[in-house]
Ligand SMILES: C=C(C[SeH])C(=O)N1CCC[C@H]1C(=O)O
């Protein structure tokens with residue numbers, strides 16, 4: 052046993068980490084069974100396994116506290132002790148814990164099983180978000196049809212979940228307070244190990260707002276030209292049902308409505324993939340080959356036979372894409388309802404980024420098998436996707452003919468990328484600023500819905516297609532709000548990914564400051580072992596070291612910094628400022644009038 056050995060603390064944590072491996076394996080196995088077969092029996096079984104894990108984690112935290120390991124003179128022991136003492140919801144008494152897990156899984160089940168009625172055939176009420184509703188939001192150009200699907204989804208996926216959400220707010224607040232946090236928001240932010248991270252979030256949003264206002268103004272102007280002044284205001288909020296995404300978080304699905312140079316050739320990857328009869332399997336093989344080209348890990352055989360990569364015909368699943376680590380040796384899987392199109396080409400790479408991170412840090416003790424900054428985990432796949440989506444790479448895999456773009460095509464491409472990367476920022480900012488306000492009691496429960504839309508308007512200049520009130524409850528119409536998934540990680544990832552991209556492109560010889568033949572937006576790191584080595588070193592540390600240390604070794608920086616993002620998009624930013632001035636496009640927006648003032 053450990054007590055005899057001189058390295059008592061190390062022996063203790065080695066033992067506990069091997070037990071954690073088995074507990075995490077059991078928890079993620081039960082959760083995967085539920086997520087890939089949404090039944091009441093599987094939901095209950097998952098909650099039972101989590102409840103047992105919570106009981107064990109509580110005992111472990113008490114033992115660590117009693118032994119005062121958090122004060123050890125060994126930094127590694129201190130770090131592990133501090134992390135394992137953070138109990139989160141596990142601190143709750145068993146009945147509160149069960150009530151919380153039941154509320155969250157009820158919201159997740161509702162989200163996963165909600166179907167809506169067809170606009171064109173009201174007796175058919177079997178339409179699912181993926182693929183049916185998303186296809187209509189991307190391809191319909193009828194504002195009435197788009198408003199129909201928007202309202203159907205929010206009324207059925209959001210409003211019925213108000214009581215579960217209220218329970219979730221009450222019980223997460225109780226857990227946070229029992230753990231010594233002022234609120235669940237403060238508990239969420241502590242994972243960034245940086246007391247100033249929330250103010251950096253505010254500063255980054257403000258730094259990018261001028262660029263976003265240029266995009267927002269131009270899109271509103273072009274949408275108004277297409278749909279007319281009855282549908283799109285000249286200076287007000289953009290009605291979000293026109294933007295090609297249920298939550299207005301990315302607008303690239305409907306870029307054909309506002310392509311800067313519509314006569315210029317466009318890299319329409321979706322139709323090219325269809326023409327070449329691409330399979331779902333092929334999308335994952337592309338991603339797998341990319342990581343292998345960098346000298347990184349190949350997908351293990353178990354990935355291919357244990358993942359759920361398309362929606363099964365015979366059972367309900369949680370379609371929202373996710374990557375899973377079963378805390379064994381290379382037992383990693385993805386669950387998603389993949390379709391063959393550009394959107395899922397991105398999502399496949401995003402999820403494979405999580406998988407690669409799992410594989411790179413799997414030698415770490417269980418407690419360190421995670422990212423030191425939640426934003427890192429969400430950035431890995433996106434960095435690879437930045438190379439994949441470049442004209443140079445798409446040509447190398449025969450998905451486009453021209454690998455180098457003339458200035459006008461380049462503006463089209465940069466605009467399309469900005470419609471997901473820049474447009475996303477006010478959305479991501481609002482997802483957590485709203486929940487922080489709710490968790491901190493700054494937004495009264497009577498204002499939970501109107502406050503949500505007020506913030507979407509204030510920070511992003513978008514609004515619902517029709518009036519909403521506090522009889523509605525719209526936030527749970529977004530997966531992450533049902534599933535208790537914090538969102539700052541995605542905002543941070545949208546900034547970090549350009550810092551990673553710049554460092555990797557430089558290592559791959561694909562980028563040099565001031566060299567117009569090697570710019571960030573046409574860099575493709577495919578095949579670069581130098582880039583791969585640096586990425587492996589960064590990822591394999593897992594959560595064993597502070598994120599600023601591993602970031603500095605990787606990119607030379609110690610902070611989240613939008614400079615690389617702004618450099619990537621600079622040609623577009625300059626173009627938009629000139630074009631909006633030339634067209635007389637008004638910038639900015641007023642408060643929404645879709646909520647009672
Ligand atoms: C693809 C995933 C699973 Se981690 C996701 O939730 N994402 C990826 C980008 C933003 C966010 C979203 O869909 O809201």
Ligand SMILES: [Zn+2]
Nearest residue numbers: 401405428429
């Ligand atoms: Zn992700």
